[in-house]
Amino acid sequence: MQKKILSRKSLGIPYMIFLALFVMAPLFVLIYYAFTNGQGEITIQNLTGFFSDPNTLGTLCYSFGIAAVTTAVCLLLAYPVAYVLATSHLKEKSVILLLFIMPMWINFSLRITALKELLTWLEGNLAYHPFLNTVIGMTYDFLPFMILPIYTTISKLDGALLEAARDLGAGELQAFLKVTLPLSLPGIISGVSMVFLPAMTNYVVLDMLYNSTYIMGSLIGSYFASYNWHGGSMIALILLGIVCLFTLLTRGDEEETARGGVLL
Amino acid sequence: MEQKTNIIELKHITKTYKDGFSAVSDLSLEVKKGEFITFLGPSGCGKTTTLRMIAGFDVPTEGDILLNGTSITELPPNERPINTVFQRYALFPHMNIYENIAFGLRQKKMPENIIVKKIKKVLELVDLEGFEKRSIDTLSGGQQQRVAIARAVVNEPQILLLDEPLGALDLKMRKEMQLELKEMHRELGITFIYVTHDQEEALTMSDKIVVMAEGKMQQIGTPEDIYNEPANAFVADFIGDSNIFNGIMTGKLKARFCGGEFACVDDFEEGTHITAVVRPEDVLLTEPGQGKIRGIVTSVIFKGMHYEITIESGKNEIIAQSVNSAAAGDRVGIYVEPDNIHIMLAEDHTNIFAAEINRNYELEYNGKVLDVQLTDLIKGSRLTEDGTLLDGNGLELDRNKLRIKISIKPTDIELTDEQEEGLVQGYISNLIYKGDHYSYVIHTDLEQDFVVNDEYLWNMEDQVGLLMPVDKMVFTVKK
Structure with missing residues (x-):
């Protein structure tokens, strides 16, 4: 008996090793670098430095702006699509849904390159609208991650609830606002966290669309490129803190998020 | 006595789906104000579809629905003074009990102080005082059912529709709720339209029963009528246990079925093909030779209040209920009182x-x-x-x-x-x-x-x- 339990537990060992080597250890290294300086002394200078440097704060705001606008645009585009698809009686529903998520299966850089060509042709020079282009690029990239969880929550919604709302005197709009919308919130939260957080750091899209403004991801990259591991680590840690904060805020709906969360 | 008015009338209602399936065909019905009426039938007989058309979730393909004499056929559900208790309750999971019950009142823009009073009163009615702040998933099935009823009743609808509301409850709870619903009907004076496939439930609760099969009304009547005078073999078979035989009239008030000639009280012309229905409790066992026909007992099952005895007579099988036991292999005679034989015209099934x-x-x-x-x-x-x-x-x-x-x-x-x-x-x-x-x-x-x-x-x-x-x-x- 004892042996059996041991052998079952031992199945987890490879992953434990992986976790220790590639998650825990780097995290400690990160924390160590974040709170030390070049001489190996413990300091919070990196932290105060981040919040007193207008450049880094500007980058944080810019990243936040890009992520917020991208998330909002994704949500505005995705919700109606997900709603219509989930509530329609179309037989070809799954095919249409497939069309929306198909871009995910095409190589990322190929997609963005194609988008770049299209935008260049439309705008003449990409440098005219860096913010707009970045939002377009990110929306294009992240839209499926918003559609899928919302689609899943709405299509799982019990139709009888809507009928109950109508039965109790609600018109179609009222029934949507009071029943469908609040009950699809887990899907929205799931979608938002899957779009907002990557959008804050994904600097590849900016790079490829010739947006030379830094966002958090590129900022960290630049610190490491100039061998300032301590400053870079602190920014990475701050970002991690923001992610944790965000997760905590939506934690109340953890269970529902799990229900609404897909993914492939 | 004052003649009660029809609150709702169905006029030649037909509902055909796109694939050509007819859920309800040519159903006409009048419901009087304050009545407790039950649609009874096996699943797929069209009873729920009929209810959904009254509620406004489905629109009939043909026919008209009148409420107090005015057509409501095309009216959306939110504009009908009718509320529904759904089969699986359909309570809003993101609202507490108070908000669930307040939903309908809020749609009417009722002031909050009146809402509070109304909810307190209706929670008393369903025996859930003080449950306002509880969330839905802390409730048992029976309690959820009560909230669903309260949510519908609080709007003071002219008609309350109940779609198999007790289907998900266990037997004991179901019996309790049956009595409570009946009591509630008396107290509120609202017209109840109830849907069930449980014949006992229908017989216990209703003022009037509509038996349906394959989208058509088979019979409408009081529970006594339906049980004692079933209109056809389907109703006889569906309501209670029955022995059903094909037979022929052999003379005035005389019918031959099940290998014997029986006196009966239904008058049909000699030679008419008939269907005879005898309830098991009306089959009397006698000494062999004393009854109309003879048979051999093949099985006896104890059912608590009585024994269920199966008798084989020639090629026929007869079920009897008796307080006296018998033993398998016993030879018995069978007798049925003339007025316990219900005779109807054999349907032509060519x-x-x-x-x-x-x-x-x-x-x-x-x-x-x-x-x-x-x-x-x-x-x-x-x-x-x-x-x-x-x-x-x-x-x-x-x-x-x-x-x-x-x-x-x-x-x-x-x-x-x-x-x-x-x-x-x-x-x-x-x-x-x-x-x-x-x-x-x-x-x-x-x-x-x-x-x-x-x-x-x-x-x-x-x-x-x-x-x-x-x-x-x-x-x-x-x-």
């Missing part, structure tokens, strides 16, 4: 279907050629060498204008497991035991119902082939 004439002037049904010559069916007709059909006067007959109807009796069709051997295939959608044979309804792949009498037992939903001998078919030709 199956009629249309055959097609193919290019070679052969008769075809379900893609199979029937072994019969078209020229034998149309007097004096002949086929010419170039493949046209001429009638007795030598005039050409257009095969597309000829209509061939085939009729065949239920007893002449045989069921088979070898589906492909049958002329048509289908599944058994209904069966009634008639003493010495089973009467089956087979719903074919061509969406037609065939009635087949067979002495062998098949099960509901069995896939079968229908063997129909050509020499038992009667052909009629229309030009």
Whole structure:
């Protein structure tokens, strides 16, 4: 008996090793670098430095702006699509849904390159609208991650609830606002966290669309490129803190998020 | 006494779905104000569809629904003074009990202080005082059911619709809720329209029962009427236990069925084919030789209040309920009081279907050629060498204008497991035991119902082939 339990537990060992080597250890290294300086002394200078440097704060705001606008645009585009698809009686529903998520299966850089060509042709020079282009690029990239969880929550919604709302005197709009919308919130939260957080750091899209403004991801990259591991680590840690904060805020709906969360 | 007015009237309601399936056909009904009326029938009989049309979730394909004399057929559900208690409660999971019940009142823009009072009162009515702040998933099934009722009742609807509201509860809880609902109906004075497939529930609670099957109303009446005077074999079989026999009238107030001649109180002309229904509690066991027929007890089951005794008499099987036990193998006589025999006209179940004439002037049904010559069916007709059909006067007959109807009796069709051997295939959608044979309804792949009498037992939903001998078919030709 004892042996059996041991052998079952031992199945987890490879992953434990992986976790220790590639998650825990780097995290400690990160924390160590974040709170030390070049001489190996413990300091919070990196932290105060981040919040007193207008450049880094500007980058944080810019990243936040890009992520917020991208998330909002994704949500505005995705919700109606997900709603219509989930509530329609179309037989070809799954095919249409497939069309929306198909871009995910095409190589990322190929997609963005194609988008770049299209935008260049439309705008003449990409440098005219860096913010707009970045939002377009990110929306294009992240839209499926918003559609899928919302689609899943709405299509799982019990139709009888809507009928109950109508039965109790609600018109179609009222029934949507009071029943469908609040009950699809887990899907929205799931979608938002899957779009907002990557959008804050994904600097590849900016790079490829010739947006030379830094966002958090590129900022960290630049610190490491100039061998300032301590400053870079602190920014990475701050970002991690923001992610944790965000997760905590939506934690109340953890269970529902799990229900609404897909993914492939 | 004051004549009560009709609160709702259904006028020739038909609901056909896009795929051609008719859920309800030509249903007409009047419900009086304050009545407790129950739609009763097996699943798929159209009772829920009817309820949904009254609620406004479905629009009838044909017919009209009148509320207090005005048509509401096209009115959306939110504009009808009707509320529903849903089968699976459909409570809003993101709201607490207070908000759930307040939903309807808020839609009416009622001030909050009145809402508070109304909710307090309705929670007292359903015995859930002080539950306002509780969330839905902390409630048991029975409590959720009460909230669902409170949520509907608080709006003071003119009609309360209840769609199998007790279906998800256990037996004891169901019995309790039945009485409570009945009490609530008395207290509120609202018209209740109730849907159930549970005949006992219907008999216990209703002022009036509408028995439905296959989208049609079979009978409407008080529980006593329905039980004592079933309109047809289906109702007799569905409500309570019944012995159902085919028989024939042999004289004035005399009928022969189940191998014996019985005196009865229903008057039909001599020679009429009849269906006789005898409730098991009305089958009296006597000493052998003293009853109308003799039989041998084949099984005895103790049921608490009584014994259920199965007796075999010739080819017939009779179920009796008695407070006295018997033993398997006992020889007994069987007697039934004349007024306990319910006699109705035998329904004519002759199956009629249309055959097609193919290019070679052969008769075809379900893609199979029937072994019969078209020229034998149309007097004096002949086929010419170039493949046209001429009638007795030598005039050409257009095969597309000829209509061939085939009729065949239920007893002449045989069921088979070898589906492909049958002329048509289908599944058994209904069966009634008639003493010495089973009467089956087979719903074919061509969406037609065939009635087949067979002495062998098949099960509901069995896939079968229908063997129909050509020499038992009667052909009629229309030009």
